[in-house]
Amino acid sequence: MDESVLTDHPRRVTPRRRGGWGKRLAPYLLSLPAGLWLVLLFIVPLAVMLVQSLETCSPATGLCTMTWSWGELPHQVNLYHQQFITSLLFAAAATVIDLVIAFPIAYWIAFYGGHRKNFFLIMLLVPFFVSFVIRTIVWEFILSNNGIVLTFLTRNHLVPSGFHVLGTSYAVVAGLAYNYLPFTALPLYVAIERIDRRVLDAAHDLYANRTSAFRRVILPLAMPGIFAAFLLTFIPAFGDYLNQEILGGVSNTMIGTVIQNSFLVNFDYAGGASLSVVLLAVSLLGIWLYARLLGTSTINEYL
Amino acid sequence: MSVQDRTDTAATSRPERPARRRRKLGRFVLPTYSWLVIAYLVFPIALMIIYSFNRVVGGLQQVSFSWNGFTTQWYRQWSNVPGLTSSFWLSIRLALVSTLIATVLGTLLAIALVRYRSNKFRGKVAVEQVLFLNIAAPEIVMGASLLGLFVTFNVARGFLTLVLAHVMFSIAYVTVTVRARLSGFDRSLEEAAYDLGANPLTTFRLVTLPLIMPGVLAGALMAFALSIDDFVTSNFVSGTAPPFPVWVYGATRVGIPPQVFVFGTFIFMVGIAFAVMSIVLSRKKS
Numbered sequence: 090m091d092e093s094v095l096t097d098h099p100r101r102v103t104p105r106r107r108g109g110w111g112k113r114l115a116p117y118l119l120s121l122p123a124g125l126w127l128v129l130l131f132i133v134p135l136a137v138m139l140v141q142s143l144e145t146c147s148p149a150t151g152l153c154t155m156t157w158s159w160g161e162l163p164h165q166v167n168l169y170h171q172q173f174i175t176s177l178l179f180a181a182a183a184t185v186i187d188l189v190i191a192f193p194i195a196y197w198i199a200f201y202g203g204h205r206k207n208f209f210l211i212m213l214l215v216p217f218f219v220s221f222v223i224r225t226i227v228w229e230f231i232l233s234n235n236g237i238v239l240t241f242l243t244r245n246h247l248v249p250s251g252f253h254v255l256g257t258s259y260a261v262v263a264g265l266a267y268n269y270l271p272f273t274a275l276p277l278y279v280a281i282e283r284i285d286r287r288v289l290d291a292a293h294d295l296y297a298n299r300t301s302a303f304r305r306v307i308l309p310l311a312m313p314g315i316f317a318a319f320l321l322t323f324i325p326a327f328g329d330y331l332n333q334e335i336l337g338g339v340s341n342t343m344i345g346t347v348i349q350n351s352f353l354v355n356f357d358y359a360g361g362a363s364l365s366v367v368l369l370a371v372s373l374l375g376i377w378l379y380a381r382l383l384g385t386s387t388i389n390e391y392l
Numbered sequence: 393m394s395v396q397d398r399t400d401t402a403a404t405s406r407p408e409r410p411a412r413r414r415r416k417l418g419r420f421v422l423p424t425y426s427w428l429v430i431a432y433l434v435f436p437i438a439l440m441i442i443y444s445f446n447r448v449v450g451g452l453q454q455v456s457f458s459w460n461g462f463t464t465q466w467y468r469q470w471s472n473v474p475g476l477t478s479s480f481w482l483s484i485r486l487a488l489v490s491t492l493i494a495t496v497l498g499t500l501l502a503i504a505l506v507r508y509r510s511n512k513f514r515g516k517v518a519v520e521q522v523l524f525l526n527i528a529a530p531e532i533v534m535g536a537s538l539l540g541l542f543v544t545f546n547v548a549r550g551f552l553t554l555v556l557a558h559v560m561f562s563i564a565y566v567t568v569t570v571r572a573r574l575s576g577f578d579r580s581l582e583e584a585a586y587d588l589g590a591n592p593l594t595t596f597r598l599v600t601l602p603l604i605m606p607g608v609l610a611g612a613l614m615a616f617a618l619s620i621d622d623f624v625t626s627n628f629v630s631g632t633a634p635p636f637p638v639w640v641y642g643a644t645r646v647g648i649p650p651q652v653f654v655f656g657t658f659i660f661m662v663g664i665a666f667a668v669m670s671i672v673l674s675r676k677k678s
Contacts, residue, residue, distance in 0.1 A: 116513035119504035123497035123563050127522055130560040134537035141540050194429045197422040207671045211664075212430045218663030219437050222623050222637045223656040226644060227436040230443075230457040237439075237457070270433065320528055328530030331623060335644060345532050352536055352628065362540060369533045376528045 135369070141362035153358050165363040169347050173367070176343040179258065179333075180326035183265035187273035187322050188315065190266070195277035195314075196307070200286070213274045221268065225335045228264050229255065232336065256338030264332035272321040280314020281307070313383055320379045324372050344368060437660060444653035454647035466650040473649045479639035480655055486551065486635055487619040490558035495612040497559070498566025499604070502611075505567070506574045526564040534561060535628035542629065549631035557629045558619045565618060566611035573607025613666060620659065 142161055146153040166173070198209045216224055230236050232254045242248045254260045284307060292302040330345025337343075344364060351361030444467070447460040471477045501519070510516040526534075538557050542549060581603065585595040601608075623637040630638055640652055 113512075116504045116508040116516075119500045119507075120513075120519060123501035123567065124519060124522075126497060126559060127526065127563060130538065130541070130556055131526055131534065132522065134534070134541040137541050137544055138533075138537040141544070190429060193422060194426040197426045201422065207674075209426070209430075211667050211671065213433065214667070215430075215437060215664075216433055217617065217621070218660045218667070219440060219656055220621055220623075220637050220640065220659065222640045222644075223440060223652065224436055226640070226648060226652075227440050229644075230455075231436060231439065233457065235458065267432075267436070324528060324530055328532040328624075330532065331641070348532055348536055349627070352539055358540060358543065361536060365533045365536045368530060372528070372530050372533070376525070379528075380524070 138362045138365055141358050142366045144359040144362075146357050146359040161359050161363040162367065165360050166367055169344060169364060172342050172344045172347050173371075175258075175341055176327050176345070177371075179262055179265060179341075179343060180323050180329075182262045183269060183326050184273070184319060184323045186262070186266045187270050188277075188318060191270060191274035191277050191318070192311075195274050196281050199278055199281040199284075210275075210278070213271050213278075216268070216271060222331065224268060225264055225331055228260075228267060229335050232260050232263070255336060258337070258341045260336040261333050261341055261343075264336040265326045265329060268329075268332060269322045269326050272325070273318040276317035276321060277311065277314045280311045280317070284310045316379055316383055320376065324375060327372060328368060440653050441657050441660070444650065444657050446650065448650060452647060453649055455650050455653060466654045470651055470654050473651050476636075476639060476643075476649060476651055476655070479634055479636045482551070482633055483620050483636035486554050486558060487616050490555050490562060490619045491612050491615040493555070494559045494562035494566050494615045495608060498563045498611055498615070499570050499608050501563070502567045502570035502574055502607075503600075503604075506571055506577070523564040523567055526561065527568070531561070531624040535625035538625065539628040549629055550633065553629045553631070554626060554635065557625050558622065561622070561625060562615035562618050565614050569611040569614050570604065570607045573610065574604055577603060610670070613670070617663070 140155075141153070143155065143157050143159065144153040145156040145158060145161065194213070198206055198213075202209050231238055233239070234253050234255065239248070239252065239254065243250055243252065254263075288310070289302060289306055292306045297305065328345050330343050330349055333341065333343040333346055348361050348364050348368065351357045351364065443455060443457065443459075445462050445464065446455070447463040447465070448454065448456070449460050504513060505516065505519065508516065535557070538553070538560075539549075541547075542553055547553060582595055582599055585599045590598065621637065622635075623641060626635050626638050627641065634642065636655065640648065643649065643652065
């Protein structure tokens with residue numbers, strides 16, 4: 090925080106002018122390679138996708154022709170609105186669960202972590218050192234009918250014998266919640282760590298009890314972190330399909346699966362592109378809301 | 393200092409009950425809870441490591457989660473599954489190449505963003521918004537749109553498209569990481585180098601680069617981690633030779649060879665080693 094303020098200050102030493110053009114072009118030359126890469130492989134593809142959503146593909150030949158029809162968008166939404174709703178619900182559930190699980194631990198590491206803060210942060214990040222796909226596969230084994238959890242539960246008659254988790258919505262939400270928990274915990278930690286302990290002491294001096302101190306001091310000050318956590322958890326979970334494909338069943342398909350199948354199985358590029366456009370639009374709405382509330386530069390601080 | 397003193401005296405006179413309750417929460421409830429969460433996070437990983445030593449009964453060499461006895465067979469035969477081994481090496485090559493490119497490009501961009509304010513660098517705001525969008529956009533949309541691009545322009549999918557994609561999603565993370573470390577950079581050191589007659593290139597090599605190196609390394613580690621673990625984008629843009637996560641995903645349909653857990657354990661150990669190293673290094677410095 091202090092550092093960024095420093096750079097915004099007028100320089101103590103005024104730099105000498107060296108070379109007119111070179112100096113003036115420098116920022117553009119420095120940002121040209123990365124900028125070009127991002128424009129050609131991030132912005133242009135999105136534009137291509139938008140154009141593709143206006144095409145019509147023949148399912149028989151797999152050939153797509155430009156028809157400039159906006160019909161594909163409502164058509165696809167009509168077909169797959171259930172999957173969109175499922176994705177929204179799963180992502181929302183996973184995000185809320187993660188916020189509830191992560192808040193106390195982020196609070197504890199920030200306020201009581203002491204010199205072991207780094208150790209605990211690494212522990213939070215531990216899942217990232219194992220492949221996303223492998224993590225999800227292990228969860229499949231954990232939740233499977235003869236897996237560790239269910240064997241234990243059924244053997245002790247805690248659940249009826251026919252009980253199963255794998256294939257249900259609960260399994261998918263559990264997988265999403267596990268996989269994205271670090272994305273929730275880290276921004277929360279960053280936000281809580283910044284809270285001045287003296288503000289909290291002041292609240293207690295002014296006879297705030299624990300609940301009201303939490304509600305009126307900690308929570309408002311942690312709000313940027315909560316928003317960042319929301320962005321970094323909800324958006325990826327919304328577009329996720331691996332958890333659903335491995336842990337879910339046929340009845341709880343998420344929109345990511347549909348998009349993947351459109352592109353990679355059915356070669357219906359127009360349909361897939363339309364769904365992607367809708368997915369992006371919904372995500373952008375969330376991102377835009379975030380940017381309005383906190384500004385785009387804040388993301389830097391929470392990564 | 394005076395503010396600090398005042399709050400300290402105030403703190404001693406504050407009512408006792410809430411303070412004691414808070415301490416209890418910090419001493420007992422929160423640590424227990426936190427360790428439980430950590431156990432929850434570590435549990436699947438521990439399971440993966442344990443079951444990489446699991447014997448397999450029956451003809452098919454596939455992981456199963458009934459314990460059949462300890463064996464180091466899969467570590468001795470780590471390279472016995474040809475598709476898996478080649479996908480692993482492909483992932484390593486891919487991560488190295490894309491990390492190198494993304495680190496150079498991302499660092500240059502970070503320098504431009506830190507050095508120049510928007511009156512000297514028109515379009516700075518636009519660049520920042522693109523970076524933000526790149527990080528926040530759902531990965532499946534980026535992957536799908538890249539596939540659309542490659543198909544539209546008839547680019548054959550393979551190592552090249554993978555590198556193009558991986559650099560694309562790594563640049564923003566590198567830039568953000570490097571920029572965070574760069575913002576405390578003391579420009580007067582560079583001014584001193586110029587005063588001593590160094591040209592811009594020499595100054596960059598001998599003054600700027602060594603100073604920003606920790607940030608650059610952090611960015612590179614980030615890019616490497618993102619690349620080696622990427623599944624969603626890679627699944628769209630890889631051709632017949634899939635990288636490691638995509639291969640494992642494909643294997644979930646036919647059965648996962650135990651060697652997958654051996655590679656998983658190996659990647660985990662390397663990652664932990666790097667993390668511990670970075671902690672030790674940062675502690676040494678402070």
